[in-house]
Amino acid sequence: MDLGISGKTAVVTGAGRGIGLAITQALAAEGVRVVGASRTITPELEKAAAATVAVDLSTRDGAAAVVEQAIAAVGGIDFLVNNVGGCDPDKLSLGGFLDSGDEQWQAVFELNLFSAVWTTRAALPSILERKGAIVNISSVSARVPAGSPVGYAEAKAALTQLSKRLSEELAPRGVRVNTVSPGVVASSLWTDPNGIGGKLAAASGLSHEDLLAKLPALCGTSSGRLTEPEEVADLVAFLLSERAANIHGADHVIDGGALKTA
Numbered sequence: 001m002d003l004g005i006s007g008k009t010a011v012v013t014g015a016g017r018g019i020g021l022a023i024t025q026a027l028a029a030e031g032v033r034v035v036g037a038s039r040t041i042t043p044e045l046e047k048a049a050a051a052t053v054a055v056d057l058s059t060r061d062g063a064a065a066v067v068e069q070a071i072a073a074v075g076g077i078d079f080l081v082n083n084v085g086g087c088d089p090d091k092l093s094l095g096g097f098l099d100s101g102d103e104q105w106q107a108v109f110e111l112n113l114f115s116a117v118w119t120t121r122a123a124l125p126s127i128l129e130r131k132g133a134i135v136n137i138s139s140v141s142a143r144v145p146a147g148s149p150v151g152y153a154e155a156k157a158a159l160t161q162l163s164k165r166l167s168e169e170l171a172p173r174g175v176r177v178n179t180v181s182p183g184v185v186a187s188s189l190w191t192d193p194n195g196i197g198g199k200l201a202a203a204s205g206l207s208h209e210d211l212l213a214k215l216p217a218l219c220g221t222s223s224g225r226l227t228e229p230e231e232v233a234d235l236v237a238f239l240l241s242e243r244a245a246n247i248h249g250a251d252h253v254i255d256g257g258a259l260k261t262a
């Protein structure tokens with residue numbers, strides 16, 4: 001299927017590894033010139049992206065700098081993928097509400113919500129000019145908060161709502177905004193022993209390997225497996241493309257059937 005996006009430009013945040021890297025690679029394979037922004041610029045990102053920006057996206061200045069440098073590098077922005085998110089495993093409490101202080105709430109909201117607000121605000125004039133599209137990477141946790149670190153589901157719920165608000169405002173002006181909500185994805189967030197996966201395994205008394213093996217069942221997937229980053233990336237590429245020209249303001253779940261509501 002020709003997605004009809006060759007020659008377009010994109011900014012992908014959190015593009016160094018995991019889902020963001022897969023999105024960068026999928027878009028590049030379709031002929032999109034991608035500016036990949038991440039804290040760490042990996043060799044894989046260097047290879048796939050037209051330009052990279054090393055940046056802390058949890059700050060307003062960082063988010064604005066990405067857009068400025070992207071426009072300088074590729075001339076303007078057709079597509080924005082607000083992918084950066086998650087939580088810093090070293091600063092994260094896995095306890096309940098009373099174990100999680102303001103610092104955690106603030107850090108999680110800065111990375112999962114405000115980064116998207118700041119990046120979108122900076123990129124929007126260019127996206128409006130080009131009648132482009134935005135995809136925000138939320139999570140099924142936005143709908144089923146139990147189990148996720150305190151603050152994460154709440155920030156993702158706000159991000160999903162932000163997509164809808166933006167879509168309502170921007171669709172009449174020719175810009176499409178959609179959300180992609182993955183369930184557990186086999187990205188470095190889970191597979192890295194030093195990431196959240198490793199930390200959760202230690203907290204539950206399982207080896208990291210055991211936790212990964214049990215995750216599909218623990219999450220209630222119907223397919224019996226986790227989603228691969230490349231599968232999320234294909235969905236994002238489709239949503240940005242001409243093939244999705246009348247898809248506006250929708251939340252697209254990709255979770256192997258883990259979510260049990262219709």
Ligand SMILES: NC(=O)c1ccc[n+]([C@@H]2O[C@H](COP(=O)([O-])OP(=O)(O)OC[C@H]3O[C@@H](n4cnc5c(N)ncnc54)[C@H](OP(=O)(O)O)[C@@H]3O)[C@@H](O)[C@H]2O)c1
Pocket residue numbers: 013014015016017018019020037038039040055056057058083084085086111137138139140181182183184185186187188189190
């Ligand atoms: N994996 C899942 O199961 C899952 C499920 C639902 C939703 N999601 C969402 O999908 C998105 C991507 O997750 P992922 O699993 O691909 O994560 P990941 O494997 O941990 O990769 C995160 C990427 O973002 C970068 N990053 C993190 N904090 C940053 C910051 N402050 N400034 C700039 N870059 C930063 C990381 O750079 P470094 O290498 O420097 O850390 C890395 O390149 C997130 O929004 C997450 O909430 C993930």
